[in-house]
Amino acid sequence: MKIFNYTKQYLSDLLHLVYPEQCLCCESELPSGGQYLCMICKNELHVTNFEHYGNASALDQLFWGRIKVSSVFSLLYYRENNQSRKILHQLKYSNRPDLAQYMGVLIGDRIKSSEKFKAIDLLIPVPLHEKKRYIRGYNQSEEIAKGIKQQTGIEFSFQFLSRQTHTESQTKKSKFDRWKNVQEVFSVSDVLPENVRHIALVDDVITTGSTLEAAIRMIREKHEVEVSILSIAYAG
Numbered sequence: 586m587k588i589f590n591y592t593k594q595y596l597s598d599l600l601h602l603v604y605p606e607q608c609l610c611c612e613s614e615l616p617s618g619g620q621y622l623c624m625i626c627k628n629e630l631h632v633t634n635f636e637h638y639g640n641a642s643a644l645d646q647l648f649w650g651r652i653k654v655s656s657v658f659s660l661l662y663y664r665e666n667n668q669s670r671k672i673l674h675q676l677k678y679s680n681r682p683d684l685a686q687y688m689g690v691l692i693g694d695r696i697k698s699s700e701k702f703k704a705i706d707l708l709i710p711v712p713l714h715e716k717k718r719y720i721r722g723y724n725q726s727e728e729i730a731k732g733i734k735q736q737t738g739i740e741f742s743f744q745f746l747s748r749q750t751h752t753e754s755q756t757k758k759s760k761f762d763r764w765k766n767v768q769e770v771f772s773v774s775d776v777l778p779e780n781v782r783h784i785a786l787v788d789d790v791i792t793t794g795s796t797l798e799a800a801i802r803m804i805r806e807k808h809e810v811e812v813s814i815l816s817i818a819y820a821g
């Protein structure tokens with residue numbers, strides 16, 4: 586068994602030599618078994634620390650006057666010149682479900698000891714339309730949810746919320762049109778597991794919050810639940 590382990594380690598070291606894994610941000614070579622980011626870049630992640638906020642964060646306030654949300658969390662601040670941009674770019678265009686799960690692990694690590702997120706019973710990834718999912722190969726929000734579950738033990742459901750129609754390109758639309766546009770595309774299951782009182786929608790990046798707002802509206806038409814939001818980055 587020991588010899589087998591040595592051989593495995595040897596092979597892993599050898600592979601690492603041939604295909605050195607690079608840090609996502611600075612492209613420096615990672616130590617064997619290192620994950621995605623070098624120590625320097627990991628330490629420089631622009632984390633929000635929202636889990637420690639006693640008062641409402643700017644992100645909580647984004648939904649004020651629009652829809653009732655219990656707590657909103659983003660791990661990072663999204664900025665054009667920081668690591669979060671590279672991370673999200675990789676998730677969108679480079680087929681990296683492993684990276685999405687890893688970001689979920691980092692989110693789970695942060696929220697598991699926070700009072701604000703203790704009551705969450707179920708994670709609901711924001712769905713992608715089937716066509717988009719097919720092109721990308723996976724839904725990054727589902728992978729993030731898997732990572733969060735790893736750290737917190739909170740179950741997820743991929744069936745509760747789904748998309749109905751493909752959204753047109755939204756870049757040229759006003760905020761209201763965008764809201765109308767996404768409002769119609771969610772479909773909510775009639776069934777919610779019996780003991781679920783507080784769900785958390787899981788998403789990659791929060792910008793205007795319109796998609797999340799539309800999803801919550803549709804969920805509340807059918808179910809009386811508390812809703813929180815968990816995400817990788819906040820672009821506010």
Ligand SMILES: [Zn+2]
Nearest residue numbers: 608611623626
């Ligand atoms: Zn680095």
